[in-house]
Amino acid sequence: xxxxxxxxxxxxxxRAIARMTVEDATRLSRRSILKTGAAGLALGVYLARGNxxxxxxxxxxxxxVAPNTFLIIGSDNTVTVLCKHIxxxxxxxxxxxxxxxxxxxxxxxxxxADHAPxxxxxxxxxxxxxxxxxxxxxxxxxxxxxxxxxxxxxxxxVGAAAAEWNVPAEEIxxxxxxxxxxxxxxxxxGEFAEKxxxxxxxxxxxxxxxxxxxxxxxxxxxxxxxxxxxxNGSAVYTMDINEPGMLTVLIARPPRFGxxxxxxxxxxxKAIPGVVDVKQVPMGVAVYAKGFWAARKGRxxxxxxWDDSKAEKRGTAQLLSEFRTxxxxxxxxxxxxxxxxxxxxxxxxxxIEAEFVFPYLAHAAMEPLNSYLKWDGExxxxxxxxxxxxxxxxxxxxxxxxxxxxxDLKTILAGGSFGRRAQQTTHIAxxxxxxxxxxxxxxxxxxxxxxxxxxxGGYYRPYxxxxxxxxxxxxxxxxxxxxxxxxxxxxxxxxxxMTMKNGLDSTVYEGSNEIPYDVENFRCDLHQVEIGVxxxxxxxxxxxxxGYAVEAFVDExxxxxxxxxxxxxxxxxxxxxxxxxxxxxxxxxSNWKNAKLAPGRARGxxxxxxxxxxxxxxxxxSMTEEGPKVHKVWCAVDCGVAVNPDIIRAQMEGxxxxxxGHILYADIPLEEGRPVSxxxxxxxxxxxxxxxEIEVTIVQSTEKPSGVxxxxxxxxxxxxxxxxxxxxxTRPRQLPMVPGASV
Amino acid sequence: MTQLTLKINGQSHSIDADPDxxxxxxxxxxxxxxxxxxxxxxxxxxxxxxxxxxQPVRSCSMPVSAVGADEITTIEGLKxxxxxxxxKAWVKLDVPQCGYCQSGQIMSATSLxxxxxxxxxxxxxxxxxxxxxxxxxxxRIRAAIHDAAKSLEG
Numbered sequence: 074x075x076x077x078x079x080x081x082x083x084x085x086x087x088r089a090i091a092r093m094t095v096e097d098a099t100r101l102s103r104r105s106i107l108k109t110g111a112a113g114l115a116l117g118v119y120l121a122r123g124n125x126x127x128x129x130x131x132x133x134x135x136x137x138v139a140p141n142t143f144l145i146i147g148s149d150n151t152v153t154v155l156c157k158h159i160x161x162x163x164x165x166x167x168x169x170x171x172x173x174x175x176x177x178x179x180x181x182x183x184x185x186a187d188h189a190p191x192x193x194x195x196x197x198x199x200x201x202x203x204x205x206x207x208x209x210x211x212x213x214x215x216x217x218x219x220x221x222x223x224x225x226x227x228x229x230x231v232g233a234a235a236a237e238w239n240v241p242a243e244e245i246x247x248x249x250x251x252x253x254x255x256x257x258x259x260x261x262x263g264e265f266a267e268k269x270x271x272x273x274x275x276x277x278x279x280x281x282x283x284x285x286x287x288x289x290x291x292x293x294x295x296x297x298x299x300x301x302x303x304x305n306g307s308a309v310y311t312m313d314i315n316e317p318g319m320l321t322v323l324i325a326r327p328p329r330f331g332x333x334x335x336x337x338x339x340x341x342x343k344a345i346p347g348v349v350d351v352k353q354v355p356m357g358v359a360v361y362a363k364g365f366w367a368a369r370k371g372r373x374x375x376x377x378x379w380d381d382s383k384a385e386k387r388g389t390a391q392l393l394s395e396f397r398t399x400x401x402x403x404x405x406x407x408x409x410x411x412x413x414x415x416x417x418x419x420x421x422x423x424x425i426e427a428e429f430v431f432p433y434l435a436h437a438a439m440e441p442l443n444s445y446l447k448w449d450g451e452x453x454x455x456x457x458x459x460x461x462x463x464x465x466x467x468x469x470x471x472x473x474x475x476x477x478x479x480x481d482l483k484t485i486l487a488g489g490s491f492g493r494r495a496q497q498t499t500h501i502a503x504x505x506x507x508x509x510x511x512x513x514x515x516x517x518x519x520x521x522x523x524x525x526x527x528x529x530g531g532y533y534r535p536y537x538x539x540x541x542x543x544x545x546x547x548x549x550x551x552x553x554x555x556x557x558x559x560x561x562x563x564x565x566x567x568x569x570x571m572t573m574k575n576g577l578d579s580t581v582y583e584g585s586n587e588i589p590y591d592v593e594n595f596r597c598d599l600h601q602v603e604i605g606v607x608x609x610x611x612x613x614x615x616x617x618x619x620g621y622a623v624e625a626f627v628d629e630x631x632x633x634x635x636x637x638x639x640x641x642x643x644x645x646x647x648x649x650x651x652x653x654x655x656x657x658x659x660x661x662x663s664n665w666k667n668a669k670l671a672p673g674r675a676r677g678x679x680x681x682x683x684x685x686x687x688x689x690x691x692x693x694x695s696m697t698e699e700g701p702k703v704h705k706v707w708c709a710v711d712c713g714v715a716v717n718p719d720i721i722r723a724q725m726e727g728x729x730x731x732x733x734g735h736i737l738y739a740d741i742p743l744e745e746g747r748p749v750s751x752x753x754x755x756x757x758x759x760x761x762x763x764x765x766e767i768e769v770t771i772v773q774s775t776e777k778p779s780g781v782x783x784x785x786x787x788x789x790x791x792x793x794x795x796x797x798x799x800x801x802x803t804r805p806r807q808l809p810m811v812p813g814a815s816v
Numbered sequence: 817m818t819q820l821t822l823k824i825n826g827q828s829h830s831i832d833a834d835p836d837x838x839x840x841x842x843x844x845x846x847x848x849x850x851x852x853x854x855x856x857x858x859x860x861x862x863x864x865x866x867x868x869x870x871q872p873v874r875s876c877s878m879p880v881s882a883v884g885a886d887e888i889t890t891i892e893g894l895k896x897x898x899x900x901x902x903x904k905a906w907v908k909l910d911v912p913q914c915g916y917c918q919s920g921q922i923m924s925a926t927s928l929x930x931x932x933x934x935x936x937x938x939x940x941x942x943x944x945x946x947x948x949x950x951x952x953x954x955x956r957i958r959a960a961i962h963d964a965a966k967s968l969e970g
Contacts, residue, residue, distance in 0.1 A: 162914030162951045296910060303915030304906040306851020306891035310916060313850035346817055346834070364845045365854070366837040439855050439863060439916040439950045488853070488916025489950050524856045719910060723956070727913055730952020753860040753948060762941035764954035 142195070143222045144173060146230075146266040150250060152179050154219075155189040157196035157204060158211040159460050160299060161438075161487040161494065162727075163782040164720040165211040167297045169219050171717055172212075175288045176223030176281060179262070180250035186298045191462040191482040203463035207495050207610070209684040209780020212716050216778050217280070224278035232272035233265040234258075283714070283775070290715050297720070299486075310488050311443045311457040312521070319445075319517040320349055322508050323368040323526075325358040325377050329384035329746040330531050331605045334358060334377060341374035351375070352511035356500075359508050365521060385605025386746040392536055392604065393430060396558040400428065400540035403556055404600035405577055408586040411594030413552050422546025425633055427626055429541070430807040431618040433741040433748075434534035434611055437756060440488025441527040444505040447517035448473060453480045454517075455505065458487025460495035464567070465502035472506035491612040491731070493532060497566035498607070500532075525751040533741055534611035535560040535581070536604075539622035543630045544594075550630050550645070552594040555585050555622065560604050562614070577601060580610065584619030584787075589652040589682065590627060590645035606743070612731060613783040616683040620787030621736070621794070624679035625804055628795040638678050638795060639665055651711050654772055655689040656680045658709035662770050663691040674704070677796030681787040685779035687711040687772075690729065690788040692765070694796045700737060700811035701793055703765040708785070710769065713776035721781050722769045728785020729767055734759025736790035738814040757814045820880060824849065825893025835881035839873075840864045842880040843890060851891035851919045855948070862947030865920040866890050872927040874946075891919040898929040901967050905960035913951035921947050925961050934965055 145153040154173050158165040166186035174184050189196045189204075196204045199214040227247055234252045235242040237260075246253050253259040288295055302308040327333065337358050339351035347367025352359050358377055362368035387395075417424065444457035446469070453475055459465045462484055470477040487494055494501070509518050522530065537559035544552035561578035563569050572579050577599055586597040611617060631641035639660045646653040659678070660666070670676065673695045680689035691707040708725045715721055738757035742749045750756040790808070798804040822829045824847060831846040843852050843866065852875060855863030859874035866875045867889040894903070902925045905911075912918045921944070928935055928943035935943065940961055949957070 162912075164913075296907075297912070299915065300907045300910050300912055303912035303918050304903045304922060306849075306919045308915050309850070310853075312854060313844075315845060315848060315850065364841060366834060366841045366845075370834070437950060439853070439861070439914060439948070441854070487914065489914040491950070524858075723910065723913060723953070726955045727952045730954060731950070734952065752858050753856050754858065758861075758948045758950060759952060759954075760945045760948060761954040761957060762945045764952065764958075767955050 143189070143219065144226055146226070146262050148263045148266065150183050150261045150263040151185050152177065152183050152262065153185040153187055156186050157189045157198065158206040158215070159188065159458060159484045159487055159490070159494070160186070161458065161460070161490040163211070163724060164297065164717065165206070166299055167295060167720060168212050168717055169215060170298055171288050171295050172215060172219035173223035173226075175286060176220045176278075177227045178247040178249070181288065181295055183250050183262070184298060188484045191466045191480075191484070193463040197463070203461070205461040205463060205495060207460065207492070209686065209782045209784065211780065211782075212778050213685070213780055216714075216716070220280050221278055224280055225275050226269070228275050228278055229269040229272035230262055230265050233268040234260060237265070237268065290718065292718055295717055295719070308486055310440050310486050311445060311519075312440055312488070314445045314456060314519055316447070316517045319519055320361040320363065320512070321365050321368045322362075322518050322520045323360050323372045323523065324354065324356060324504070324508070324520065325360070325372050325375050326356060326526060326530065327379050327381075327384065329379070329381050329386065330607060331384040332379045332381045333383070335380040336378045338376040341376070342371040345371045345374055347371075350512055354504070354507045354511050356504050356507070359511060361512055361518070368521070369523070384746055387604070387743070388745050389433070389536065389743045392743075393538070396536070396538040396602070397428070399558045399600040399602070400538050400556050403554070403596070404558070404598040405575070407577060407582050407597040407599050409596045411552075413554055413594040413596045416552040416594040417542070417544055422544050422551065423633055425543045425545065425630060427541045427629060427806055429539040429618070429622045429625065431534075431537040431621070432739070432808055433536050433606065433743070434617075434735055434739050435528045435741055435750070435756060436491040436493035436532075436611055437528055437753075437758070438487070438489030438491055438493055441524050442493065442501060442522040442530070443520060444501055445517060445519045446505050446509045448475070448509055448514050450514040451475060451479055455480065455482045456485050457501070457505070458490065458494050459484045459502065460487070460490055461499065464499045468499045468502045469506040472503060473510055492610040492614070496532060496609060497563060497568055524753070528741070528751050528756055529748040531607035531748070532609035533606065534617055535562065535608040537581075537618045539585070539618065541622060541626045543626060545630050545634045548634045548636060550590065550592050550627070550634070553588070553592045554596045554598075556598050556600070557582055557585060558600040558602060559618075560606070560608050561601050562608050562610055564601075580615045582619065583615040584681065584683065585615075585623060588623050588627075589649040589680070590642070591647055592645070612728070613683050613786040616681055616787040620679070620681040620683070621790045621808070624681060624788065624791030625794045625806070628677070628679075628791070628798065629804060632798065642680065651687045652680055652682060655687045655709040655711050658770055658772050659689040659691050659707050662709060662768060663707035665691060675796045675799035677792045677794065677799060679788040679791035679795060681784070683784045683787055685713070686781060686784035688725070688784045688788050690792045692789070692792040692796050694793060696797070696800060696802065700814075701797060703733060703793060705766045705768070706789065706792075708767065708769045709772055710781065710784070711772040711774050712781050712784070713774050713778040715771050715774070716778055718771055721771055724781040725769045725785040726767050728783070729789050730759050730764055732786040732789035733765070733793070734763070736793060736808055737763075737811050738809050740809050740812065818881065822847065822880070822883060822888060823885065824888045825890060833880050835879060837880050838876050839866070839878045839880045839883055839888070840875040843875060843888070849890050849892050853916055853919055855917065855920075860948070861917065861920070862924060863917045863920040865923040865947065867923065867927070872923055891922060894922070894926060896926065896930060897968065898964070899926040901964040902926050902929060902960070905964040905967065909956050909960045909963060911953050911956040911960050913953055917947060917949045921949065921957055925957070925964070928961065929965060929968070933968060935961060
């Protein structure tokens with residue numbers, strides 16, 4: 074969600090250690106650390122006990138030293154990598170472990186992964202400066218850091234073995250988790266883990282040359298570390314926390330955004346067996362109960378009068394009308410080149426205009442939002458799928474009035490997120506702490522959102538209109554304008570300074586201002602409007618709409634010029650070799666030039682860069698009475714050095730399915746400010762019978778690795794639109810393509 | 817509140833519950849088996865799928881009092897050769913991403929293979945389209961069902 078502004082800085086690590094306070098060190102050593110050598114790793118004898126929300130803390134260590142732990146080696150030879158990025162399906166557990174295992178020369182079967190605790194000094198995302206996951210940055214910012222962790226640990230293990238065997242370290246080799254000396258002596262990591270702690274840490278261990286990689290980029294050698302637990306029901310998510318005495322909390326929330334509680338009557342609620350208490354909280358009225366069902370019944374019985382005087386009352390029909398009016402004149406200039414107005418005024422050629430309309434979208438991850446916290450008035454234990462632990466921890470401390478170091482927050486597995494579990498407002502953590510504060514110290518509270526709460530709870534992909542104008546003359550695109558009307562995600566948030574220039578939010582226009590095509594006369598401008606609907610980054614952020622607008626429109630212009638969509642794009646990509654690379658790759662993979670299509674079928678193409686990753690897709694579809702039927706998608710991706718090819722493919726497959734479901738069916742219409750869709754019956758999700766066959770090729774690259782969680786999403790929509798146009802039908806300009814779709 | 821006895825995965829559990837409470841919450845909260853998930857509460861997503869008397873049902877929409885003496889099987893209690901083949905194929909092909917829907921997917925896939933040893937793509941569509949995966953792991957779900965079917969042939 075936030076573009077990687079700078080390359081990862083490996084030297085940050087020692088500085089982070091230097092900044093650690095005694096409290097940090099004590100807390101960490103008490104909570105999760107064994108003996109440690111120095112920065113880079115902790116080696117110990119802790120036996121991993123599976124992936125339970127509370128069970129993973131190792132025993133207390135008597136050694137009070139500053140630890141920096143990414144790595145725990147067990148006496149059973151397991152190597153547990155503590156992952157600073159949340160595992161929400163995109164694969165960082167496996168990715169981080171791959172990087173460590175590569176340099177450690179571990180055997181893949183001994184690798185494990187778990188989430189790191191919250192500690193920004195140790196576990197910050199080097200792209201953000203705080204602990205958090207987003208912007209498809211996990212592999213990008215950890216590529217060197219985690220390899221160094223592995224290489225340091227390897228050197229320390231080798232050093233320990235050399236001392237034990239009384240041989241020179243240079244004569245020792247490590248292969249698949251076995252440490253060997255030419256004399257025939259051999260041992261495993263677990264035997265040397267404790268002694269390795271006495272070995273000096275190499276600040277800058279030598280890393281492998283890519284020609285020596287045996288895991289990174291290799292097919293079939295690395296399997297996901299979380300597949301088994303996710304296939305037998307043992308994986309633990311926030312929803313599964315069920316601590317003794319815990320109260321489940323549902324909150325009655327205002328039906329309109331910005332509404333507040335005027336008054337409420339809880340008498341019927343309190344009569345329901347299992348309901349323990351009812352409290353007003355900043356976001357509504359909280360019902361505390363023994364279990365979900367009692368909480369839900371209690372909430373249904375609650376009588377709340379809402380004060381809507383400050384609430385957003387516009388519906389989406391009114392918003393669209395206002396957006397359309399604004400789009401008739403240019404907004405604030407984001408980027409301008411050449412003399413665009415003069416070029417249009419010159420006459421000659423053909424002017425093409427198009428208006429694209431994008432609805433509000435919910436993330437609707439399979440696990441509805443939730444969170445858990447228990448406190449005794451001083452110390453706080455909190456567990457949930459926190460995508461931004463550092464700000465979440467800070468807001469919990471602030472609301473509860475405790476010291477930040479007394480907040481033990483640990484991220485656990487999230488049943489999806491697509492951006493939703495990271496908020497610029499930290500409202501989930503704020504709500505959790507508010508609910509805990511309202512009832513006071515004592516029982517643990519688990520706040521649960523029903524599916525309807527989750528879907529009607531806002532933080533949507535912003536509503537957006539793109540008004541585009543293009544001029545084609547002599548088979549060339551000579552002028553292009555794009556007037557965007559949408560809402561800022563970042564305005565008023567702590568990320569404002571990072572992402573806003575001249576008062577304009579780059580997450581609104583990203584992808585529209587820097588198109589990959591050579592067009593001499595160009596303008597991108599923006600009307601940034603204020604709406605009382607909370608909005609958020611949604612898997613690939615601005616590219617969800619800018620990718621569609623740009624790629625559907627360029628196709629329309631090329632069509633008007635009578636040029637092939639692939640050839641035409643390539644001819645305009647003189648400064649964009651990586652865009653051209655994936656486009657050529659997908660054309661070859663799909664046999665674009667020579668494919669013979671069955672009657673009624675057509676193909677479309679699109680290419681979008683997001684988060685430094687380049688993705689091109691070709692779709693083949695036909696039209697049915699129910700809407701477009703996508704039969705197959707070919708996909709080429711260039712994400713720099715490919716670390717885990719199978720996870721890259723999985724993310725492309727998932728990104729395509731996620732994108733396709735939304736462009737076909739998804740919409741959160743507002744009626745007088747109230748979100749209408751509340752569940753999957755009205756917010757239709759892609760199902761298996763609608764999933765196309767998918768073929769992915771990964772373009773070989775020596776560029777720095779970049780992310781794959783989001784970039785698979787943007788191209789699918791315009792590729793579908795462009796294929797529909799090839800059938801002689803109108804290119805869809807208002808999403809979703811199948812309006813009013815319900816199951 | 818009513819006293820009920822549920823037979824889950826071969827064990828009897830006595831619980832005290834509102835008879836209208838969906839079976840899902842009895843399984844998850846009264847008994848503590850959390851592999852069965854809450855996703856929508858209205859039988860739209862399939863994350864809560866369990867077997868009641870061998871038939872796949874959406875436990876979020878079945879009142880606990882309607883189960884009677886029927887045997888309930890959850891993801892934790894899967895034992896059939898079809899189920900084990902499905903779970904093995906899920907791991908082999910790295911099907912899960914976030915994983916939250918996969919218990920329900922595996923229950924539905926197991927039920928399919930128990931009834932139909934060699935399902936076609938069309939059979940898979942019909943048996944599995946009640947299970948939503950928001951990560952859209954459908955390509956691999958399909959491949960894993962075929963893989964499990966193949967492994968059972970031999």
